[in-house]
Amino acid sequence: MLDTKIKFYKGRVALNVLAKDLENAIAVYEAAEGHAVVGLLSKNYNTIEEGVKETKKYLEKLGVVSVGLGSGDPSQxxxxxxxxSQTDPGHVNQVFTGAGYAAGALKANGYNRTxxxxxxSPTGQPGKVKINTGELSSKETDAIVDIDTAVAMLRDMKAHSVKFFPMEGLKGAEELKEVVKASEKAGLELIEPTGGIDLENFEEIMKICLDSNIPRVMPHIYGSIIDKETGLTRIEDMKKLYEIVKKLV
Incomplete structure (x- = not known):
């Protein structure tokens, strides 16, 4: 089990969310009693140095950050x-073809807590996933492979979990079940359902993941809990999600 910085509720669940700014991030984190990981999107930074500086600022206050791409943008x-690799944030999002690069970069700097x-990505076929999610490969003919093979490749790259995206909420539920089975069989310790998750479907999606022996679950809940006018992640929605987590775990 990874000696992670992330606080999982009862060792099982942490919420991956966005925040407009540091003040909003702190409020979000506190609403989940620390069982939340705020994402910082690489797409928002012009340079690596700018991203490192911002990440360190958030880490000082929160202790953990999820370095993201930005809507799954493979160019990031x-x-x-x-x-x-310069901040050991606790969590980093990667396209399929970039995971080994990230693992090597972290290891080269002696980091092992991220x-x-x-x-x-879903394919519409339970048990099959699309893995050409990289910067160049995503522009080519889809590479659709068996989920067991994809998870084995993930382990080859020294990565830790499947980010199943875009799920489109419950539309991807049957496919998620197969991803969960494959992750459990391979001994992965984390799974991350992502895309179209909201207050209405959150519980059902979580049950699919929690009904397995996968030790940890980190759902990504983004736009559905962000106020369209202010850009702030709604604290009341965070509290509601956290209450559902406490009910389920």
Missing amino acids: FEKAALIA YINVLM
Whole structure:
């Protein structure tokens, strides 16, 4: 089990969310009693140095950060990996083809407390996933492979979890079940359902993951809990999500 910086509720669940600014991030973190990981998107920074500076600022207050891409933008994979490799944030998002790069960069700097996820996408076929999520490969013919093979490749790259995106909420539920089975069988310790998760479908999606022996679950909940006018993540929505977590775990 990774000696992670992330606080998982009862060792099982942490919420991956966004925040408009540091003040909003602190409020979000506190609303979940520390069982939340705020994402910082590489796409928002012009340089790696700018991203490193901002990440360190958030780490001082929160202790953990999820370095993201920005809507799964594959062109951000290297920037995200290098920001993470200089900050050991606790969590970094990666496209399928970038996970090994991120793992090597973290290890080269002696860091071993950051989870690396691998972006795999639904195909409409339970048991099959799309893995050409990289900067160049995403522009080519889809590479659709068996989920067991994809998870084995994830382990080859020394990554830790499947980021299943974009799920489109419950539309991807049957496919998520197969991802969960494969992750459990391979002994992965974390799974990350992502895309279209909201207050209405959150509980059902979480049950799919929690009904397995996968030790840890980190759902990504983004736009559905962000106020469209202010850009702030709604604290009341965070509290509601956290109450559901406490009910389920």
